[in-house]
Amino acid sequence: MEAAMDLMRRMPPSLSQQALDSLLALLPAHSSQLLSRSDQPLQVAWDEEFDKDYLLCDYNRDGDSYRSPWSSKYKPELEDGVQPSAELRKLEQEANEVFSIYRDQYYEGGISSVYVWEPEDGKGFAACVLIKKDGSDAGDGRRGLLQEGSWDAIHVIEVKEDEDHQFGHYCLTSTVMLALTTANQSSGPFSLSGSITRQMESDLSIENGHLCNIGRLVEEMESKLRNGLDQVYFGKTKEVVFTLREPLGVMSATSHVGQSLQRMIVNDLGRSR
Amino acid sequence: MEDRISEEDEYEELADDQKVAIGKWFLLNAPPGQVSQVAKDVREVLMDERLYDQAAKEAFPEYNVKNMISLEMPDGSGQVLLTEFGQLDRSRYLDPRTASVAVVDHVKQVCTEVRPADDEDLPSAYVEGFRFSVDAALMKYVDDAFQGGECSVYCTKGKDVEKSGGEFELTVVICNSSYSPKNFRGGCWQSVWRVLINEELRTATLQGTISVNAHYFEEGNVQLESSRKFNDTVTLQDGKDAGTTIVHVIEHLESVYLSSLEEQYSNLSDRTFKELRRKLPVTRTLFQWDKALQLSLTREITREFSNKR
Numbered sequence: 343m344e345a346a347m348d349l350m351r352r353m354p355p356s357l358s359q360q361a362l363d364s365l366l367a368l369l370p371a372h373s374s375q376l377l378s379r380s381d382q383p384l385q386v387a388w389d390e391e392f393d394k395d396y397l398l399c400d401y402n403r404d405g406d407s408y409r410s411p412w413s414s415k416y417k418p419e420l421e422d423g424v425q426p427s428a429e430l431r432k433l434e435q436e437a438n439e440v441f442s443i444y445r446d447q448y449y450e451g452g453i454s455s456v457y458v459w460e461p462e463d464g465k466g467f468a469a470c471v472l473i474k475k476d477g478s479d480a481g482d483g484r485r486g487l488l489q490e491g492s493w494d495a496i497h498v499i500e501v502k503e504d505e506d507h508q509f510g511h512y513c514l515t516s517t518v519m520l521a522l523t524t525a526n527q528s529s530g531p532f533s534l535s536g537s538i539t540r541q542m543e544s545d546l547s548i549e550n551g552h553l554c555n556i557g558r559l560v561e562e563m564e565s566k567l568r569n570g571l572d573q574v575y576f577g578k579t580k581e582v583v584f585t586l587r588e589p590l591g592v593m594s595a596t597s598h599v600g601q602s603l604q605r606m607i608v609n610d611l612g613r614s615r
Numbered sequence: 616m617e618d619r620i621s622e623e624d625e626y627e628e629l630a631d632d633q634k635v636a637i638g639k640w641f642l643l644n645a646p647p648g649q650v651s652q653v654a655k656d657v658r659e660v661l662m663d664e665r666l667y668d669q670a671a672k673e674a675f676p677e678y679n680v681k682n683m684i685s686l687e688m689p690d691g692s693g694q695v696l697l698t699e700f701g702q703l704d705r706s707r708y709l710d711p712r713t714a715s716v717a718v719v720d721h722v723k724q725v726c727t728e729v730r731p732a733d734d735e736d737l738p739s740a741y742v743e744g745f746r747f748s749v750d751a752a753l754m755k756y757v758d759d760a761f762q763g764g765e766c767s768v769y770c771t772k773g774k775d776v777e778k779s780g781g782e783f784e785l786t787v788v789i790c791n792s793s794y795s796p797k798n799f800r801g802g803c804w805q806s807v808w809r810v811l812i813n814e815e816l817r818t819a820t821l822q823g824t825i826s827v828n829a830h831y832f833e834e835g836n837v838q839l840e841s842s843r844k845f846n847d848t849v850t851l852q853d854g855k856d857a858g859t860t861i862v863h864v865i866e867h868l869e870s871v872y873l874s875s876l877e878e879q880y881s882n883l884s885d886r887t888f889k890e891l892r893r894k895l896p897v898t899r900t901l902f903q904w905d906k907a908l909q910l911s912l913t914r915e916i917t918r919e920f921s922n923k924r
Binding site: 357367450477570 | 629633634637640641644645646649652653655656657659660661759760761762764791792793800801802803804827829830831832833834835836837838839840841842843844866869870873874875876877878879880882883884886887888889890891892893894895896897898901902904905907908910
């Protein structure tokens with residue numbers, strides 16, 4: 343199992359679906375563990391009643407059916423499928439409405455789904471917020487810059503209230519997966535793909551309601567992950583390339599050319615003394 | 616919740632050749648420098664030495680050539696690059712610089728023996744003159760620009776051309792890869808330039824492909840893949856070293872590629888990434904969570920209201 347997870351980490355992110363399928367075929371006995379420990383791009387289903395897309399994950403699945411956050415019905419149809427309590431269902435409905443607006447403002451398109459459920463220990467509740475965006479030219483891209491562009495965000499939040507119901511303890515685990523290929527033909531294909539996962543915990547007053555708190559945490563986390571990818575991860579891949587092949591002509595004290603030049607000058611100085 | 620895989624699938628074992636194919640697939644897709652760790656994992660998940668050996672035997676020769684790995688020659692004459700251009704058969708590779716043939720063990724990734732190359736595998740003295748001049752200029756360039764990089768120049772067409780006026784092709788290969796688990800990074804640069812030299816026309820026509828891969832995996836896993844093709848023709852002047860002229864063009868085009876990469880990266884933050892998710896909402900302020908709930912209620916009421924009408 344550890345070897346299998348190590349393989350998942352080492353394979354190129356663009357091949358992770360194929361890697362997972364291969365491991366599932368090879369190690370059928372570990373299938374549930376493999377599926378729960380490796381994140382894959384979100385699948386989409388259609389709610390006919392509400393005329394809306396929704397996203398699939400382990401938290402809205404019962405058997406082979408998936409529950410829509412809009413109608414709360416399972417597809418393929420399931421008569422006795424698990425349903426959240428009336429109270430949690432109300433929160434789920436509100437969350438889906440609010441996160442749709444959030445998604446429109448940050449993503450200018452895409453699909454979002456929120457699922458709420460009661461955890462196994464019966465304390466507090468848990469929710470997951472899923473957002474998927476196809477930013478390619480053919481999808482919801484506005485600027486025609488991407489030939490391929492997918493963003494999948496999975497946020498899982500566990501919420502526990504204190505005894506006086508004044509504060510909530512929020513534990514958030516978020517994963518973003520992305521894959522993009524630019525549409526610039528003249529400079530050849532340029533693709534970046536990958537995923538990062540982060541956790542965050544916070545105690546907040548529930549005065550304004552759980553939804554407000556969950557929303558703010560997810561918003562903060564998404565900004566953090568986006569910046570991390572943009573500033574750190576992409577930057578590091580660029581650094582790798584520019585170490586493999588140095589930009590000649592740009593001399594710096596740390597570059598190979600710069601260093602050998604420095605050595606020559608130092609030697610010359612030594613000799614002329 | 617039930618498991619997604621139903622009972623009957625659970626006990627359906629893959630056939631041996633399917634297992635070998637899966638093992639081979641993982642090995643072939645190992646990132647630069649990480650094939651030995653991947654091999655260790657593959658051996659564990661296959662749980663069968665015989666099948667692992669079969670997968671390794673099939674995958675390693677392909678992996679080594681695709682990734683243009685370089686191996687130390689045991690006679691101390693330097694490194695030999697394993698490329699399709701120098702491949703004589705499955706285990707023998709020509710090193711044009713030393714005019715020798717390296718015998719390699721693919722799975723162990725070592726060169727076991729070096730022999731002098733047969734005359735029939737080497738170009739004519741006339742072509743060798745050009746090859747040598749390109750190789751000399753190339754080594755200098757690679758030493759300057761690719762720390763730890765390897766390069767080779769092969770004659771891939773018309774190696775028997777004996778005198779001025781003929782046409783032959785040299786293939787220039789540059790490869791530099793790095794893997795540093797300590798810094799959570801690895802990557803590979805490969806460039807292949809096919810240089811068609813026509814002595815009569817005094818021209819060299821270049822067709823090149825640069826491909827680059829970079830991997831960063833500290834608390835995440837992000838990978839870059841990029842490639843670009845180039846075409847160019849250069850006039851070979853009398854009295855000027857052909858090798859220097861050709862390598863100068865290669866150096867220039869590779870610098871052009873690097874600048875275009877730089878540009879792609881700088882567009883990423885400002886423009887490209889916006890296609891996926893904006894830094895700030897269209898409203899340019901953080902999302903108003905307290906008002907949003909109100910807003911969604913209003914939307915709902917409006918919707919219900921208009922439905923009733």
